[in-house]
Amino acid sequence: MTPSTVPELVDALLAGNRRALARVISHIENNTDLARPLLAALYPRAGRAHIIGVTGSPGTGKSTLVNVLAGVYRQRDLTVGVIAIDPTSPFSGGALLGDRVRMRDLAGDPGVFIRSMATRGSLGGLAQATADVIMVLDAAGFDRIIIETVGVGQSEVEIASAAYTTVVVEAPGLGDEVQAIKAGVLEIADIFAVNKADREGVDRTVMALKMMLSLGAPEKFQVMHHGRMLPVEIPQARTESHAWTPPIIKTIAVSGEGAVELADAIENHRLYLEQSGGRVLRDRLRAATELRMILRDYLLEKLLARTPEDVLKQTIDAVARREIDPYTAVQQLVDQVRNC
């Protein structure tokens, strides 16, 4: 019998049933009536996994790297969940790997679960859906959860804020060596992977990163490095950032070279977070971010539901014609809902 009620799905998922897991994720992605009860039932079961964000410019080799990283974890008998956000290149399931890394076939391995999520609907919606799916994989018992996102836009930062360890993937020869700092990746990177180390220019990229790290140290790091989710005044965040310098790891994802070193760096960061109290701090920051995100969506939905469509349309027209400024317009919409 296929599990279909909330208790059945939860029991099957906790017992390791992958089809139940896939169904739970579908309920969440499609926001069905079962989504919330499922999330409520699973939330207390989560909190054990180490969550790893892998981000970087398009085509730097993130997916390939995630594949070999998953392979390293499997060799260490750790289970791995992978979430790819809006992937342009499919996961290979290990097919790309050369002979250098002997690993089990990811595609047929029950210790690996790969899920893609598309950027549709609102960005906030995607960040929230991703956080929910991470939580479900966590509850399902995966030891490591890897999220691949492209770039470092606001939504990616929001998604990356779900991770304990963020790996920023760079590649040589993308032209602008200081692209990273411009895009603001320095603030979110716990580890840099300079992939495609078989290509020319890898040492220049490493040097550029090293220089940016030393330049960024005094203020940027203290303030922003781990303050990506909440204001900077949190003293623990500063202490934490003082003790961790992002290592730069050279990798060749297509051959698996450097994958073990990358996994080791991630594990070092995991231990560091546990010992420094950083994990607890991040859990609190994440809870704050998530609450705010859900509250924002909830309030917006409530307000829009109570605002007649023609009123909203007139307001938009009025703002477009500059008869009223958007701040005053919002105030009027809120007042009108409050008074009715």
Ligand SMILES: Nc1nc2c(ncn2[C@@H]2O[C@H](COP(=O)(O)OP(=O)(O)OP(=O)(O)O)[C@@H](O)[C@H]2O)c(=O)[nH]1
């Ligand atoms: N030479 C070389 N090519 C690589 C390496 N890693 C990945 N590639 C190639 O780079 C291309 C892009 O790799 P992906 O893993 O799809 O990169 P990605 O960052 O996930 O790409 P998007 O998800 O589209 O942003 C593929 O053709 C890979 O085979 C590497 O270490 N060296």
Ligand SMILES: [Mg+2]
């Ligand atoms: Mg990819």
